[in-house]
Amino acid sequence: MTETPVSLADLRREIDRIDAAMHGLLMERGEIISQLIAVKRSQETGSAFRPGREAAMMREIVGRHRGILPVDIVESIWRVIIATFTHVQAPYAVHGDVSLGGAAMRDVARFHFGFVVPYETHDDASDVIHAVAASRGDLGLVPVAAAGAWWRALEPAGAPKVIARLPFVERADHPAAMPCYVLSKPVDEASAGSDIRLYSVVLPEAAAPAPAGFEVTARAGAALLISLPGAQPVSALADALPAATAIHPVGSHAAAVPHPV
Numbered sequence: 001m002t003e004t005p006v007s008l009a010d011l012r013r014e015i016d017r018i019d020a021a022m023h024g025l026l027m028e029r030g031e032i033i034s035q036l037i038a039v040k041r042s043q044e045t046g047s048a049f050r051p052g053r054e055a056a057m058m059r060e061i062v063g064r065h066r067g068i069l070p071v072d073i074v075e076s077i078w079r080v081i082i083a084t085f086t087h088v089q090a091p092y093a094v095h096g097d098v099s100l101g102g103a104a105m106r107d108v109a110r111f112h113f114g115f116v117v118p119y120e121t122h123d124d125a126s127d128v129i130h131a132v133a134a135s136r137g138d139l140g141l142v143p144v145a146a147a148g149a150w151w152r153a154l155e156p157a158g159a160p161k162v163i164a165r166l167p168f169v170e171r172a173d174h175p176a177a178m179p180c181y182v183l184s185k186p187v188d189e190a191s192a193g194s195d196i197r198l199y200s201v202v203l204p205e206a207a208a209p210a211p212a213g214f215e216v217t218a219r220a221g222a223a224l225l226i227s228l229p230g231a232q233p234v235s236a237l238a239d240a241l242p243a244a245t246a247i248h249p250v251g252s253h254a255a256a257v258p259h260p261v
């Protein structure tokens with residue numbers, strides 16, 4: 001017996017059913033976010049961002065993804081959902097440092113935060129840090145490779161800190177690939193996801209060698225930005241750098257999600 005081929009109309013009815021279900025679920029998600037706003041207000045203070053939670057969600061989503069839909073789209077859709085629902089909880093803007101290219105920075109901002117969240121450009125990291133510091137709860141985007149010792153402005157206790165590193169999902173052909181740090185006014189480490197802590201280190205002189213066994217994420221003369229995995233205590237850094245004139249925590253971020261996992 002030959003099977004009756006499924007008609008185009010039947011397939012489109014299936015697509016309509018799935019789209020209606022997805023839209024319904026998104027609206028239901030919105031209702032949960034309304035409840036979450038009330039719970040967060042009563043339990044906590046400060047910013048709505050939970051970058052550690054966001055990284056864990058991306059890990060789950062990328063880990064279970066299968067099929068013909070490119071993982072880029074899945075990542076982008078959920079980034080926009082999460083960023084937009086964060087904006088619904090408490091409006092914020094994203095400030096991008098365009099010193100390494102406006103197009104690449106815009107791609108990073110739009111891919112991860114969508115179009116509802118306002119995006120403003122700045123000529124350098126220092127301007128971004130000022131904008132974040134002067135805001136109620138805005139985010140800054142600074143390329144990891146930005147010039148100068150920009151991270152030194154994050155040293156004072158009340159100054160903005162690194163709370164995430166983008167892209168969350170690490171793969172060779174990422175569509176918004178420029179590595180960037182996300183800055184915000186200080187949040188607690190648990191919220192940021194503390195897989196990797198960042199330290200600003202100042203060596204006694206510009207020519208001094210970087211400490212062996214530590215990942216130097218950025219360097220400008222004597223100023224270093226060092227990434228310390230969660231397992232490595234900061235005392236190890238201090239021990240390796242007896243001559244350092246300063247070691248300051250400047251934030252933390254979740255480890256990237258590798259893809260394929």
Ligand SMILES: O=C(O)C(=O)C[C@]1(C(=O)O)C=C[C@@H](O)C=C1
Binds near residue numbers: 036049083085
């Ligand atoms: O889980 C939370 O605390 C939320 O605010 C929800 C949510 C989301 O939309 O899933 C939004 C913002 C946070 O950064 C993390 C997740």
